[in-house]
Amino acid sequence: MLEKFLQTLMDGLAVGSLYALIALGYTMVYGILKFINFAHSDIFVLGAWLSYSMAIMAGLSMQSAVPVAPWIFAALGAVTVLAAVMQAWDRAGYDRVPAAWRGRLPTPGLGGTLTIVSLWGWSSVGLAFAARMIATGAAESSAWRTVAGGVILLAAMSTCGLIGFCVERTAYKPLRKAPRLNVLITAIGVSLLLQNLGQLDWMFGTRPQGMPRLLPDVTLAQFAGSETVPPVKLHLIDVVGAGTAVVLMVALDILVFRTKLGRAMRAVSYNDRNAALMGIPVDKVISFTFVLGAALAAAAGFLYAQKYPGLGQTASATWVLLGLKAFIAAVVGGIGNIRGAMLGGLLIGSAEMFARAYQSPSVADIYVFGILIVVLLFKPTGILGTNAQEKV
Amino acid sequence: MLLVKDLVVSYGAVKALHGISLEVRQGEVVTLIGCNGAGKSTTLRAISGLIRARAGTVEFEGKPIHRTAPHEIVRLGIAQSPEGRGIFANMTVEENLELGAYTRSDPEAIASDREWALSLFPRLRERFRQNAGTLSGGEQQMLAIARALLTKPRLLLLDEPSLGLAPQVVQTIFKIIRDINAAGTTILLVEQNAHMALKVAHRAYVLEVGVIKMQGPAAELAASDEVRKAYLGMH
Incomplete structure (x- = not known):
């Protein structure tokens, strides 16, 4: 009995920490912009698929390595050229145009943003190539495989961070002063866009794929067990997965509650207008929040793919349900509250795993949604949520 | 130092300022007095860049700032203690003050x-590690002014510092406004409490539904x- 309980608890914490990582992105964006970023779970899916693509590219699977898609270079090249042109425009062009025309032409400032985007894109590609070099340099060594996996994790985080940045700049920022419903609908649109882009042949395709294992399948410890009772196994992947998640969450907590940048994030979240009066660049802080959330979701995607290597196509219902559970975790913990998201993730993950183990996998989601209903009935702001009064 | 020329601001179709200078x-110490809805806070928001002017210019130390982002305007040396105090109630007094020094x-x-x-504001020292949301109204006002001072402004904009405060606290706040000015900070004070405002100010403007009605030395x-009749309640 105890064995089964411990095993379930471990599974619950392992899955729960991944939910928590995704829930953080929902909760941070809600805290600052007061809308639910429905495209967030798709960033998680992209994180998983990008990890897969980079692992294949690096030759870490039984399949032979595939060449990097040329369109990535074409797209990045185009952005780089455009960045250079816009930089020149910002420096010299704008001032020379007659004032009457200026309203129709791009205002200065885009060049800097595009330069950031192109440099960021190239460094993500660079990380992916580093993973490839490490992998080819030490084909058979499992330790080096793991190192290559770590680099892929970073590359996926960086790429998804860039995607999050671009989504915020192009889809949400123009709607900063629009009613929240408009932004919400836009978020659903972005979500559909990302899901369906991912199914294209030149992206990830519609066939399910198997993520190569980057960690050796080692059982770290094994407790008890007899002929009738299966032993409790502590897998390396669970420890590394939960460990990475915990490290990231602790780092985030320190960032938000102990640093100047984190203080600025909390100030913007409380009241962006008054934050601007402190000299805080509000738009930059918002961008940073999106990037941070997207990077954490990508990490969750990578870790999830390591634990459950069968990746369904990007629009598959499995992904949608995972994203939904992470969102529930954020709401249960108290939306807008960072520590609440962590707690909610662990709670939802454990509830799901216990229901699976002790009743049946098919009813597990009833408990997840049941928790949501109970929490909403008795503490609508979530476990750690506080009642934020709308101020005029 | 600050020059506002023909400033027009509108909220949607409603004009809040009809070209004020x-x-x-x-x-x-310059004060801008007027009733509720006259456009006083709107003027300060436009100076700080929180809302964009439909027309007109704002110049600070000779440079136009009406197209500048609000956080850049703070760096140029204009701080605002906003209407309703605008403290961060989810943080301590200490953290609020640290946010004031964000640009430095x-x-x-x-x-x-x-x-x-x-x-x-010695009271703030006593409350240093306390959550700002637990402060009294007067203490919150002190915090808002102290926080604005930490941006090291050359021009301090104060939006209704006396609002909702007990008369004695109002006296204290206005005395401190004088002290801040004596220490070298220029002040633009927006007030409904015309009586107190005209006492501390050197010059004054009277704003009525988006138009400057009168201006001149405060004593005059x-x-x-x-x-x-209209603002001091005397007949």
Whole structure:
């Protein structure tokens, strides 16, 4: 009995920490912009698929390595050229145009943003190539495989961070002063866009794929067990997965509650207008929040793919349900509250795993949604949520 | 120092300011008085860049700032203690003050400015580690002003510092406003409490539904019949 309980608890914490990582992105964006970023779970899916693509590219699977898609270079090249042109425009062009025309032409400032985007894109590609070099340099060594996996994790985080940045700049920022419903609908649109882009042949395709294992399948410890009772196994992947998640969450907590940048994030979240009066660049802080959330979701995607290597196509219902559970975790913990998201993730993950183990996998989601209903009935702001009064 | 020319601001189709002009000179306390809805807060928001002017210009120390982002305007040396105080109630007094110093990086200068601000408002020192949301209205107002001072402004914009405060606290706040001005900070003060505002200010503007109705030395306005009737409650 105890064995089964411990095993379930471990599974619950392992899955729960991944939910928590995704829930953080929902909760941070809600805290600052007061809308639910429905495209967030798709960033998680992209994180998983990008990890897969980079692992294949690096030759870490039984399949032979595939060449990097040329369109990535074409797209990045185009952005780089455009960045250079816009930089020149910002420096010299704008001032020379007659004032009457200026309203129709791009205002200065885009060049800097595009330069950031192109440099960021190239460094993500660079990380992916580093993973490839490490992998080819030490084909058979499992330790080096793991190192290559770590680099892929970073590359996926960086790429998804860039995607999050671009989504915020192009889809949400123009709607900063629009009613929240408009932004919400836009978020659903972005979500559909990302899901369906991912199914294209030149992206990830519609066939399910198997993520190569980057960690050796080692059982770290094994407790008890007899002929009738299966032993409790502590897998390396669970420890590394939960460990990475915990490290990231602790780092985030320190960032938000102990640093100047984190203080600025909390100030913007409380009241962006008054934050601007402190000299805080509000738009930059918002961008940073999106990037941070997207990077954490990508990490969750990578870790999830390591634990459950069968990746369904990007629009598959499995992904949608995972994203939904992470969102529930954020709401249960108290939306807008960072520590609440962590707690909610662990709670939802454990509830799901216990229901699976002790009743049946098919009813597990009833408990997840049941928790949501109970929490909403008795503490609508979530476990750690506080009642934020709308101020005029 | 600050020159506002023909400023027009509208919220949607409703014009809040119909082209107002005003000037604040180095070292002055200038007050902008008027009733609810006259456009006083709108004027300050436009100066700080929180809302964009439909037309007109704002110049600070000779440079146009009406197209500048609000956080850049703070760096140029204009701080605002906003309407309703705008403190961050989810953070401590200490954190609020640290946010005031967000644009600055010299820890020693910040520490000495913080000491100065705390010596102006000793109550804040007692509440230093307390959550700002638990402060009384007067203490929150003190925090809002102290926090604005920590941006090291050359021009301080104060939006209704007396609003909702007990008369004695109002006296204290206005005395401190004088002290801040004496220490070299220029002040633009927006007030409904015309009586107190005209006492501290050197010059004054009277704003009525988006138009400057009167302007001149504060003492002169305080003595004028029109102001006495409309704003000082004397007949």
